[in-house]
Amino acid sequence: MNYKSLQNQIIEALPQLQCKKCEYPDCKSYAASLIEKNEKTNKCEPGGTETEAHIKSILSNQSFNLPKQIKQHHIADIVREECIGCTICIKVCPVDAIIGARHMIHKVLESQCNGCELCIDQCPVNCMSMIQTREQITWTWPSEQSEQSKKNYYRKIDRLDRIKKEKELNRQKILEDRDMDEYISYALEAESRKHQKIKKYE
Ligand code: SF4
Ligand code: SF4
Numbered sequence: 001m002n003y004k005s006l007q008n009q010i011i012e013a014l015p016q017l018q019c020k021k022c023e024y025p026d027c028k029s030y031a032a033s034l035i036e037k038n039e040k041t042n043k044c045e046p047g048g049t050e051t052e053a054h055i056k057s058i059l060s061n062q063s064f065n066l067p068k069q070i071k072q073h074h075i076a077d078i079v080r081e082e083c084i085g086c087t088i089c090i091k092v093c094p095v096d097a098i099i100g101a102r103h104m105i106h107k108v109l110e111s112q113c114n115g116c117e118l119c120i121d122q123c124p125v126n127c128m129s130m131i132q133t134r135e136q137i138t139w140t141w142p143s144e145q146s147e148q149s150k151k152n153y154y155r156k157i158d159r160l161d162r163i164k165k166e167k168e169l170n171r172q173k174i175l176e177d178r179d180m181d182e183y184i185s186y187a188l189e190a191e192s193r194k195h196q197k198i199k200k201y202e
């Protein structure tokens, strides 16, 4: 099996929460490390022992039939009255599942939250917690839900990357403008000095 298809198979075996509990930035990085660095197969805590067994079966080229799911899956919730609108949770959320603006009450989009828990400890006023929704949710993968979560994650990565590049371009433009201003003022000074010298000989 070539590298790409092995990596894809392992990525498919992971829950797509992008929760960093494996100590990697995302599911894809953990998958790469399993292949390239012989990383331990038990590091995806949300996936549990079934995911570990699945990874081992892929790496040893065997079949796997156990269900891939998190039962009693929880999602994040915000106590509206206590939210101070600091926007930290928006920045932390890997899949854009929180909406709000500075100094405004924030809200979790239930259908978009994948339950990664990354936001919970970051809230400075502890107004976030994990809750079970009215219907008991089971997170399964691969599924439409996990695919959407993966897409939302990469869309956010692309957006942040674009913003970073735009900022760098703006920074370079400011430096270039400053260089140009310095050059013009230097040229004007030089010109003025030249005129003063000419006057002395007049
Ligand atoms: S879902 Fe598993 S593999 Fe993906 S980031 Fe979380 S711990 Fe890592
Ligand atoms: S709202 Fe919180 S728990 Fe839900 S996906 Fe975003 S960071 Fe994870």
Ligand code: SF4
Pocket: 078, 082, 083, 084, 085, 086, 087, 088, 089, 090, 100, 106, 122, 123, 124, 125, 126, 127, 128
């Ligand atoms: S981190 Fe907490 S206080 Fe800040 S916007 Fe999110 S929910 Fe509100």
